[in-house]
Amino acid sequence: MKFIELKNVNKTYSTGVTALADLSVTIDKGEFVFVIGHTASGKSTFIKMLYREEKPTKGSVIVGGVNVAKLRNGRVYKLRRKIGVVFQDFKLLPKLTVYENVAFALECLGVSASEIKPKVLKAIEIVGLKEKTRSFPHQLSGGEQQRVCIARAIVNEPKLLICDEPTGNLDPDTSKEIMKVIENINKELKTTVIMATHDKEIVNRMKKRVLLIEHGVLTGDYLKGSYKSHEAV
Amino acid sequence: MKPFRIIGRSIRDAFKSVFRNFSLSMASILCATITLLVVAISLLIAGNVENATNNLKDELTIVVYLDKSASTDDADFIENSIKGIKDVDKVTYKSKEEWKTEMSEYNASFGTVFENYEQNPLMDSFTVTVKDVNSLERIATEIEEMDKVASANYGEDTVNTIISVFDVVEKVTIVVVISLIFVTAFLITNTIKLTIYSRRSEIEIMRLVGSSNIAIKLPFVFEGFIIGVLGSLIPVIVTIYGYIIAYERLGGHIISDLIKLIPPYNFVFLVSLVIVGLGALIGMVGSLMAVRKYLKV
Numbered sequence: 019m020k021f022i023e024l025k026n027v028n029k030t031y032s033t034g035v036t037a038l039a040d041l042s043v044t045i046d047k048g049e050f051v052f053v054i055g056h057t058a059s060g061k062s063t064f065i066k067m068l069y070r071e072e073k074p075t076k077g078s079v080i081v082g083g084v085n086v087a088k089l090r091n092g093r094v095y096k097l098r099r100k101i102g103v104v105f106q107d108f109k110l111l112p113k114l115t116v117y118e119n120v121a122f123a124l125e126c127l128g129v130s131a132s133e134i135k136p137k138v139l140k141a142i143e144i145v146g147l148k149e150k151t152r153s154f155p156h157q158l159s160g161g162e163q164q165r166v167c168i169a170r171a172i173v174n175e176p177k178l179l180i181c182d183e184p185t186g187n188l189d190p191d192t193s194k195e196i197m198k199v200i201e202n203i204n205k206e207l208k209t210t211v212i213m214a215t216h217d218k219e220i221v222n223r224m225k226k227r228v229l230l231i232e233h234g235v236l237t238g239d240y241l242k243g244s245y246k247s248h249e250a251v
Numbered sequence: 252m253k254p255f256r257i258i259g260r261s262i263r264d265a266f267k268s269v270f271r272n273f274s275l276s277m278a279s280i281l282c283a284t285i286t287l288l289v290v291a292i293s294l295l296i297a298g299n300v301e302n303a304t305n306n307l308k309d310e311l312t313i314v315v316y317l318d319k320s321a322s323t324d325d326a327d328f329i330e331n332s333i334k335g336i337k338d339v340d341k342v343t344y345k346s347k348e349e350w351k352t353e354m355s356e357y358n359a360s361f362g363t364v365f366e367n368y369e370q371n372p373l374m375d376s377f378t379v380t381v382k383d384v385n386s387l388e389r390i391a392t393e394i395e396e397m398d399k400v401a402s403a404n405y406g407e408d409t410v411n412t413i414i415s416v417f418d419v420v421e422k423v424t425i426v427v428v429i430s431l432i433f434v435t436a437f438l439i440t441n442t443i444k445l446t447i448y449s450r451r452s453e454i455e456i457m458r459l460v461g462s463s464n465i466a467i468k469l470p471f472v473f474e475g476f477i478i479g480v481l482g483s484l485i486p487v488i489v490t491i492y493g494y495i496i497a498y499e500r501l502g503g504h505i506i507s508d509l510i511k512l513i514p515p516y517n518f519v520f521l522v523s524l525v526i527v528g529l530g531a532l533i534g535m536v537g538s539l540m541a542v543r544k545y546l547k548v
């Protein structure tokens with residue numbers, strides 16, 4: 019079932035840089051997709067199209083039946099509520115505990131405290147941080163901080179989880195654990211996952227669908243792909 | 252329920268942030284206090300000036316003396332002519348005999364003085380009241396130009412001075428108040444800008460998880476509101492107690508019985524209401540400017 023559809027998407031930044039050129043792709047519900055490519059190839063730009071951080075210059079970006087490219091600024095928040103986003107830098111609030119950081123995502127949507135609690139505890143359990151609920155971010159390792167971010171991204175039960183180099187700051191072992199968490203979310207919660215990464219080892223090991231972007235052009239779309247399937251990268 | 256929770260959260264965040272950046276908030280609050288104090292005092296004075304001019308209006312009269320040669324017919328004719336002038340309210344005739352008796356009654360020594368004269372040295376007169384203080388001069392000139400009129404006087408100098416002084420005071424006050432309002436709004440804008448800056452990661456996350464624009468902006472608008480209202484506290488206290496005390500000390504009037512002060516009750520509350528409202532308004536306008544400029548949503 020089609021969930022995401024990009025049609026002839028072009029993105030030229032105001033600086034004149036063309037980050038995406040005539041990119042078309044469809045992604046089904048429940049898929050797990052890697053987006054790979056050299057630095058500055060347009061991976062982050064692709065990701066930003068999906069949660070409407072950037073608008074395409076041309077083309078359409080349909081997410082869950084809505085053309086995000088035509089979404090008015092005042093309505094973007096409705097899209098964001100259906101999407102969880104995880105970054106390389108963790109973007110945690112330093113003065114809040116793990117619990118509070120995750121709860122924050124629901125609090126600012128006006129969810130009641132009684133509804134917040136079970137959802138937050140469940141999300142924290144999914145990422146395996148039950149023992150650290152009351153810790154502050156500076157008391158956590160990098161991997162643990164990233165788990166908090168993932169918990170925050172999934173606490174509102176989004177249909178889509180977008181990750182832009184979530185393991186970029188982590189050592190290989192920690193990266194592996196984080197990938198287990200994300201894979202588990204994809205399997206158990208049926209959340210569609212789209213993840214931009216540089217990490218060859220992860221991509222090669224996990225045998226998921228791989229989109230290869232080169233200079234803003236989609237040059238490869240491999241099911242059960244790996245870096246090996248394209249020598250240039 | 253959701254909107255209420257979001258509003259509740261915004262108010263809580265706004266209070267937190269006022270106290271978190273206390274020294275900065277304090278500068279804005281102080282500036283609002285000074286501005287509103289000036290506005291409060293201006294309003295108290297302006298209200299009383301307005302009231303006094305209105306009262307003065309009833310007291311202000313033009314006294315018209317007729318030539319000695321004027322006959323009763325002349326007097327009748329002049330009276331009708333005066334009544335025909337625009338903005339004239341009432342015309343009262345007083346003959347020189349009436350003046351004489353009145354003055355003798357007022358002070359016995361006048362009576363002795365008058366006895367030294369064979370003829371009544373006084374003149375027949377009209378007392379003219381007008382509908383509009385500002386037309387005094389025009390009406391007086393018009394009457395003076397009439398035949399058989401010796402003079403038409405009103406307290407020209409005093410009234411002119413009072414009116415022009417009031418005028419200047421009013422204009423200066425308006426300029427000062429408007430400048431102060433701008434300075435205050437600017438300072439509040441700056442305070443909110445810093446709050447926005449110190450909370451930028453929070454705002455980023457709020458946007459990411461799907462907070463509506465209103466939910467993101469609301470805390471800052473409340474923060475401006477709180478600063479404005481806190482800034483109006485001292486001015487309100489000064490307005491209420493200051494005016495009541497001043498009113499009692501002065502016995503309800505200044506300089507002479509002629510200039511009565513407005514009784515404190517209701518008046519001070521009205522002024523206080525305006526002050527609080529203005530404080531809240533300046534605060535919100537200041538924060539909205541900051542939000543528009545520094546919070547790209």
Ligand SMILES: Nc1ncnc2c1ncn2[C@@H]1O[C@H](COP(=O)(O)OP(=O)(O)OP(=O)(O)O)[C@@H](O)[C@H]1O
Pocket residue numbers: 031032033035036037055056057058059060061062063064
């Ligand atoms: N906001 C922006 N304004 C102007 N140019 C931009 C902007 N964001 C990205 N670019 C440019 O667009 C191109 C693609 O950038 P993008 O961030 O999508 O690359 P990337 O594949 O994510 O790179 P990396 O692997 O280093 O994260 C680059 O040339 C970059 O300089």
Ligand SMILES: [Mg+2]
Pocket residue numbers: 061062063182
């Ligand atoms: Mg990138």
